[in-house]
């Protein structure tokens with residue numbers, strides 16, 4: 469079965485040639501508003517013809533958890549029964565949706581719950597578009613946009629699903645769909661160097677985030693297997709190129725892990741690594757996911773960031789939202805898979 473949200477409006481017109489153009493637009497609007505066939509005003513005849521070959525709503529809410537701070541965490545069911553996570557963050561400067569790009573992940577980072585059972589499969593562009601549609605509709609009127617920013621920081625490695633993510637960026641920024649500004653999209657990667665170069669060439673105005681999490685290759689190898697493939701130096705070269713082409717500040721994510729990457733030497737090395745690059749460091753406290761890694765305390769994290777600022781590194785401590793509802797990457801899905 470084909471997924472209708474995998475098509476742009478123009479592609480849909482070419483795909484559904486025997487349906488009048490204004491009906492095709494209704495179908496497209498139904499996708500954006502997260503409607504299923506019976507919620508549309510399409511004739512029974514068109515509905516039953518489409519149903520035989522096409523899925524209109526490939527993503528449905530399976531479970532919704534709401535945090536005291538207003539953060540909502542979703543488990544979303546895909547049409548093959550797989551589930552992915554998505555988080556809606558209520559913020560003063562515009563709501564943010566944090567979404568997944570793959571079912572599971574094969575990058576194997578030690579601190580990340582998404583990777584525990586490996587990669588199941590890539591999400592299609594339409595499944596990612598419908599993720600946004602479903603969560604948008606659950607947070608206000610379905611025919612309005614109820615969010616500003618999208619971050620690809622849920623389960624999966626976006627650059628390991630390159631073509632689908634690129635197509636999704638084109639779909640989500642389309643005027644006929646959500647008309648999201650490229651500047652309001654952040655893509656986070658563990659550092660697939662070749663793909664960073666490929667992304668640079670496409671000249672999107674999106675923010676590139678790099679999960680650094682270590683200041684030497686030796687340390688990085690102990691927590692991120694991808695460090696065996698690419699060195700920090702190679703990644704930095706690729707980021708320089710990205711900044712050169714896109715003039716966008718890159719963001720380093722740095723998750724503090726006790727006695728692993730939180731020393732004074734790390735602070736100094738972070739200064740050297742970020743020197744001369746248009747960038748910002750986002751420091752996060754590890755959300756322990758039951759493994760052997762322990763979190764640096766909040767006080768130590770504040771200290772770490774202060775010291776970075778004192779030596780001229782642009783850095784902030786990222787506020788953790790929704791920790792009472794398994795807010796961290798892949799944790800809710802992992803818990804639900806274990807329970808079932």
Ligand code: SAH
Nearest residue numbers: 579580624625656657658679721754755797
């Ligand atoms: N594969 C991509 C995107 C998903 S992870 C990448 O590696 O960037 C994105 C971010 O989630 C990580 O950089 C990290 O900041 C955060 N994260 C994952 N597991 C976490 C944990 N246990 N505690 C705190 N943050 C975590």
